[in-house]
Amino acid sequence: MEQNKKEKELLINHLFNASPELVFKAWTDPEQLKHWYAPDGCTIEFKSITVKEGGSFHSCIHDPIHGDCWIMGTYQEVVVPEKLVFSMVLTNEAGDSLRSVEAGKPEDWPEEILTTVTFKPVGNQTSVSLHQTVGEAIAKQTGAYQSWIKMFNKLDSIFKG
Structure with missing residues (x-):
C-alpha cells in the first residue's frame, strides 16, 4: 500500500531551554542519547554511531513489553549546530x-524513514523542528508520535537539571 502523498507527514516542534550547541550535542553524543532517546520505560544502546555526513548508527531500543527494536541509519547531512x-x-x-x-x-509503515531535525536559536532557547517521512496518522496510531513527545520532555528535564 503506497502512502498517500497528500497525507500529513510527522512534524513536531519543541522549544528547549538550552543553546543550539547543547541541544545538538544531546542529539549526537551517545552518552547523552542514552538518557533520553527512548520511549518511557525503554532503554537504548548503540552498537555503533558515527555522527558525520556518510556516517551511520546501529541502535536497539529495549522495550520490556514489545521486545527489542533494532534500527540502522545513515547521516546524510550534519551541520553543527543547525541540522x-x-x-x-x-x-x-x-x-x-x-x-x-x-x-x-x-503493513503501511515505510520501509525507510528520513528524519530531518533543525535547531534554531530563539533568545537563550532552541526551537527544534523534527520532520519524518511517515504519515502523522500512522505515527499516532503506532505510538511513535507520542514517544517523540515523551522523549522531548525527558530531554527538557535534563536541561532543567
Missing part, C-alpha cells in the same frame, strides 16, 4: 534490514 538529516531502517541485531511487518509495524 541533522538521517535515514532510519528497521533491522535485526546483525544489521539485516527487515520489512516493517517483520519488525511488528503495520
Whole structure:
C-alpha cells in the first residue's frame, strides 16, 4: 500500500531551554542519547554511531513489553549546530534490514524513514523542528508520535537539571 502523498507527514516542534550547541550535542553524543532517546520505560544502546555526513548508527531500543527494536541509519547531512538529516531502517541485531511487518509495524509503515531535525536559536532557547517521512496518522496510531513527545520532555528535564 503506497502512502498517500497528500497525507500529513510527522512534524513536531519543541522549544528547549538550552543553546543550539547543547541541544545538538544531546542529539549526537551517545552518552547523552542514552538518557533520553527512548520511549518511557525503554532503554537504548548503540552498537555503533558515527555522527558525520556518510556516517551511520546501529541502535536497539529495549522495550520490556514489545521486545527489542533494532534500527540502522545513515547521516546524510550534519551541520553543527543547525541540522541533522538521517535515514532510519528497521533491522535485526546483525544489521539485516527487515520489512516493517517483520519488525511488528503495520503493513503501511515505510520501509525507510528520513528524519530531518533543525535547531534554531530563539533568545537563550532552541526551537527544534523534527520532520519524518511517515504519515502523522500512522505515527499516532503506532505510538511513535507520542514517544517523540515523551522523549522531548525527558530531554527538557535534563536541561532543567
